[in-house]
Amino acid sequence: MNKRTGVMAGAAAAAIAAAAILLPNANASTDQPAAPKTLSAHSATQLAASLKADLGDKGAGWYLDSAKGHLVMNVLSEEAAKSVTAKGAVAKVVHNSMTALKAGAKTLSDSASVPGTAWSIDPKTNKIVVLADRTVTGAKMATLNKATGGMGEGMVTVKRSQGEFKRYDGGDAGSAAGGAAGADGGQAAGGAGDAAGAGGAGDASGGAGDAGAGGAGDAAGGAGEAAGGAGDAGAGGAGDGGQAAGPVGGSAIFGGNARCSLGFNVTVKGAPAFLTAGHCGNDSKTWTADQGGSQPLGTVADSKFPKTDFALVTYDDAAAKPQSAVDLGNGSTQEITKAAEAAVGMKVQRSGSTTGLHDGTVTGLDATVNYGNGDIVNGLIQTDVCAEPGDSGGAMFSDDSAVGLTSGGSGDCTAGGETFFQPVTDALKATGAEIGAGGGGAGGGDAAAGGAGDAAAGGAGAGDAAAGGAGAGDAAAGGAGAGDAAAGGAGDAAAGGAGAGDAGAGSAGAGDAGAGAQDPGAAGSGDSLN
DSSP, rough: OHHHHHHHHHHHHHHHHHHHHHHHHHHHHHHOOOOOOOOOEEEEEEEHHHHHHHHHGEEEEEEEETTTTTTEEESSSSHHHHHHTTTOOEEOOOOOOOOHHHHHHHHHHHHOTTTTTTEEEETTTHHHHEEEOOTTTHHHHHHHHHHHTTTTTTEEEEEEESSSSESOOBBBBBOEEEEEEETTTSSSOTTOOOOSSSOOOTTTOTTTTTTTOOOOTTTOOOOOOOOOOOTOSSSBBBBOOOSSOOOOOEEEEEETTEEEOEEEEEEEETEEHHHEOOHHHHHOOOEEETTSSSSSSEEEEEOOOSOOEEEEEEEOTTTTOOOSEOOOSSSSSEEEEEEEOOTTTOOOEETTTTTTTEEEEEEEEEEEEEEEEEEEEEEEEEEEEEOOOOOOTTTEEEEEEEEEEEEEEEEETEEEEEEEEEEEHHHHHHOOOEEEOOOOBBBOOOOOSSSOOOEEEEOTTTOOOHHHHHTSOOOOOOOOSSHHHHHOTTTOOOOSSTHHHHHHHHOSSOOOOOOOOOOOOOOOTEEEOO
C-alpha cells in the first residue's frame, strides 16, 4: 500500500467510526417519545377533548395524574398510543373499550338495579366499579353477584360501602351541625338546640378562638370587636377574601320544612337565578334565606329528579345581582367564572350549609346511584368528598370552575364516604343558564357596606360584626348592636344584617326577625335536611 492509499484508508475508517457513534444517537433522538406535558386541570381537559375526537373508537377514556400534572389517555393499540404521546399526553394501552364499558353499565341498569347500589366507569382501572352499601344483603346481594359475575373480573369490580346511599335530606334540623358557618369557624346563627355552630340559648359553640355563642341574652364578644380592619372583609368581591353580599354557593336555603344548599348563582336570559339539587326543587316551589320565611329568595322554574338531579330557581327580585361565588366558610369566597367538565383525578372542593368546606378527588364518571323507592339517578360524578344532610344542592368546584351540585351518597364528614354530584355542565345546557351572575362586591378586598374597619356584609352599622365576617378570633355571628357581635341566644341579634337589637335567624326568642340573605344560619328544630 503506498502512502497516499494508506491516508485514504485511514480517513475512511475514521469516517465509519464517527458514523457508528453518531447513528445510534440520531436514531435515539428520532424514536424517543416526547416527554409528557405538565398541565393544569383546565388545559388537560382541553387536550383530552381534542385527543378523544382524534382517537374515535380507539380511545377508552382518560384521567388526570394530579401528582405529576399529566393527562393519561387510555387507548386500544400501540399505534394510537404513538399519536397520544406525540401531543404530550401519557398513553396507556388497555383491554376494555369505552363501548364495552358503557354496554356493561347498561347491563347493570337492566338486571341489577338494586336499591343501595351505585356504579361508575373508572378509567384508572379500565373497569366498571360497583359499590354496594350496607343494606345490600341476602337476595339483593345475590342479584348483584349474578349480574356482575356474568361480566367477568376483567370488566367489573364490586366493592362494599360502609354507609347507606341516600339523598342528603330527612331527619331533624335541630341535630344538624349548625350550618356551614358555625362548622367552619364560628360564623353562626344557630337554631335553638343545635349541636354546633353558634347555637341557640345556652349552647356553647363558636370556632376556636371565637368569642363563642352565649346563652340566652348574652352577647358573643365585647364591644368594639368589629369584624376585621379596613380591607379585611366585608361584602368584598368574590375571590378577594370578602364576605359575600348575598347568598352564594354553599349558603343555606329554606323551603317549607326542608333545608338545602345553594349551588351556583347563574343568569337566564339576563335574569338572576341559582342552581340547586332537583330533589330540593321537588320539596318546595319557593325558597327563602331564613328558616322563618321572612326573606324570600326565589321560585322554582325547573326541577328534575330522579334520572337527573338539578333545579333552577329564579330570584324574586329581578334586579338582584348575586355574586358568582362560593362560600369558603372562613369569611371569604371563591369567585366562579366558568363551568368545567369533571375528570377522574381532578381535585375538587365542596361547600354546603351543614358541613361547610371539604375537599377530595373525582373517582368516577357517568355514575348511577339507586337511592331506593324508585329514585335512580344517572350520569353523576362520583367523588371521595364527604357530605351530610343539609348539604344537598351545594357547590362542588375546582378553583374558579363550577363542576357539580351535591346529590347524595354514603357516610359523613367524620368517617368519610362517597358523594355523588350532578354535573353542572348538564344542568346549564338543560336550563339555558349561564355561570357568572354579575358583581355585587367591592374590588381589592375593601369593605363594601360599612366604613373603614367595619365588617360589611349584611348592612350592619359602623363597627358592627356583620353576618360572620369577623376577623380571626372575633365573634362571628350576625349584625348585632353597635360594636357587639351576637350569636343567637334568645332575643339576641343574630345572622346577617340585623340592626341594633334586632333578632336573627334561628335564635330562640319568640318573634325574632330573620337572618340576612347571605348568612341564613342553621335550621330550627323540626325541619328536614336535604
